[in-house]
Amino acid sequence: MPITKVAIFVDIQNVYYTSRQAYGRNFDFNKFWAQATANRKVVQAFCYAIDRGDQKQREFQTILRAIGFNVKLKPFIQRSDGSAKGDWDVGIALDAMEYAEQADVIVLVSGDGDFDLLVNKIRVKYGKKVEVYGVPQLTAASLINEANKFIAIDKSLLLD
Numbered sequence: 001m002p003i004t005k006v007a008i009f010v011d012i013q014n015v016y017y018t019s020r021q022a023y024g025r026n027f028d029f030n031k032f033w034a035q036a037t038a039n040r041k042v043v044q045a046f047c048y049a050i051d052r053g054d055q056k057q058r059e060f061q062t063i064l065r066a067i068g069f070n071v072k073l074k075p076f077i078q079r080s081d082g083s084a085k086g087d088w089d090v091g092i093a094l095d096a097m098e099y100a101e102q103a104d105v106i107v108l109v110s111g112d113g114d115f116d117l118l119v120n121k122i123r124v125k126y127g128k129k130v131e132v133y134g135v136p137q138l139t140a141a142s143l144i145n146e147a148n149k150f151i152a153i154d155k156s157l158l159l160d
Contacts, residue, residue, distance in 0.1 A: 007103035008045035011110035018135040048088035113140025
């Protein structure tokens with residue numbers, strides 16, 4: 001039986017804030033990696049984050065790289081009106097489309113409903129399976145419905 005090839009795309013801000021909001025705990029990237037890559041060959045694995053330049057964040061990024069992730073960073077932008085800009089949606093979509101042809105399964109870690117069109121496109125145009133990991137009560141129904149498989153981020157995927 002051929003080995004399943006997987007490409008992984010993690011929306012760090014989304015998984016961080018939804019895990020904290022729902023459970024008051026942090027997502028366990030090691031447990032996730034072990035689950036998502038079990039008996040699979042990793043084609044590419046990206047984590048997308050906003051770079052605030054602090055030491056703790058750099059240490060976290062080093063841990064992610066050691067696990068096997070390619071960490072993509074965007075600068076944190078503070079607007080003059082006080083609001084902030086820091087969003088990887090377009091970058092995630094472009095990368096997922098690029099790697100869809102090379103993988104059998106696309107794994108998306110995000111509850112953001114904006115990705116429902118992307119998930120649909122990967123399933124329909126490329127005929128690939130898409131697994132979405134998200135905090136159930138904070139994941140858009142439209143995203144869950146488009147995925148081949150929805151995997152709930154629950155206590156089993158959180159740090160103790």
